[in-house]
Amino acid sequence: xxxxxxxxxxxxxxxxxxxxxxxxxxPAGWVSILHRASGGLMFILLPLIVWMFDTSVSSELSFDTxxxxxxxxxxxxxxxFFKLVVLAIIWAYLHHLIAGVRHLYMDSxxxxxxxxxxxxxxVTLVLSIGLTVVLGAKxxxxx
Amino acid sequence: xxxxxGSKRVVTGAHYGLRDWLAQRITAALMAVFTLIVVLxxxxxxxxxxxxxxxxxxxxxxxKALTFAVFLALTYHVWVGMRDIWMxxxxxxxxxxxxxxxxxxxxxxxxxxxxxxxxxx
Numbered sequence: 001x002x003x004x005x006x007x008x009x010x011x012x013x014x015x016x017x018x019x020x021x022x023x024x025x026x027p028a029g030w031v032s033i034l035h036r037a038s039g040g041l042m043f044i045l046l047p048l049i050v051w052m053f054d055t056s057v058s059s060e061l062s063f064d065t066x067x068x069x070x071x072x073x074x075x076x077x078x079x080x081f082f083k084l085v086v087l088a089i090i091w092a093y094l095h096h097l098i099a100g101v102r103h104l105y106m107d108s109x110x111x112x113x114x115x116x117x118x119x120x121x122x123v124t125l126v127l128s129i130g131l132t133v134v135l136g137a138k139x140x141x142x143x
Numbered sequence: 144x145x146x147x148x149g150s151k152r153v154v155t156g157a158h159y160g161l162r163d164w165l166a167q168r169i170t171a172a173l174m175a176v177f178t179l180i181v182v183l184x185x186x187x188x189x190x191x192x193x194x195x196x197x198x199x200x201x202x203x204x205x206x207k208a209l210t211f212a213v214f215l216a217l218t219y220h221v222w223v224g225m226r227d228i229w230m231x232x233x234x235x236x237x238x239x240x241x242x243x244x245x246x247x248x249x250x251x252x253x254x255x256x257x258x259x260x261x262x263x264x
Binding site: 101 | 171
């Protein structure tokens with residue numbers, strides 16, 4: 001009874017910095033909010049993605065501009081910063097893809113249980129971050 | 144939850160039904176398959192990837208047709224997803240409508256550009 005009568009905190013106007021940081025999200029919650037964040041990020045960066053498609057396939061000359069963006073930079077944007085933005089796109093794409101496959105799998109096989117939700121969420125996070133590290137190392141020329 | 148159906152439908156709401164939900168999943172599956180096709184073609188290219196081999200992947204007619212379909216799928220997919228985000232976080236109908244219009248213009252502009260690139264390959 002003591003648990004029930006104890007007044008629980010009530011949030012009305014949520015302060016993004018004070019309240020959100022106190023939320024304890026389970027792995028499936030992290031996958032969920034990151035799915036949304038990664039989708040929103042790719043929406044914002046969509047013109048950059050089309051620009052990369054344009055310059056990389058249009059001509060030899062534009063391909064050189066595309067490659068140079070990663071090394072010497074593009075206009076006032078230095079190469080390392082360009083690489084960082086592309087790394088963010090790589091992560092966003094990987095996370096969105098893997099979390100999306102998880103969604104489709106759950107929809108198709110009705111694989112909805114607390115245990116599967118947790119284990120598949122952990123697999124999603126490990127795979128997406130792991131692949132991002134591997135591809136990021138390649139992007140920054142570590143191997 | 145306030146009533147938002149019948150005569151109380153919100154002008155900036157979703158299409159109260161299965162269609163968008165299903166479309167988002169089908170377009171997602173198509174893009175996943177497309178990703179696999181591009182990755183496989185890159186992996187099976189012998190030697191380092193230069194302009195010729197990279198542009199060559201998209202120059203094949205079947206690949207052009209498929210890429211075009213994927214661009215359309217992507218546009219619809221992102222529209223459904225972004226609309227969900229606006230519907231969750233932006234409550235005033237006027238601001239939400241403006242964001243919907245921005246989303247559509249943003250997406251169609253990118254789509255037109257991408258198709259233009261594809262067409263002149």
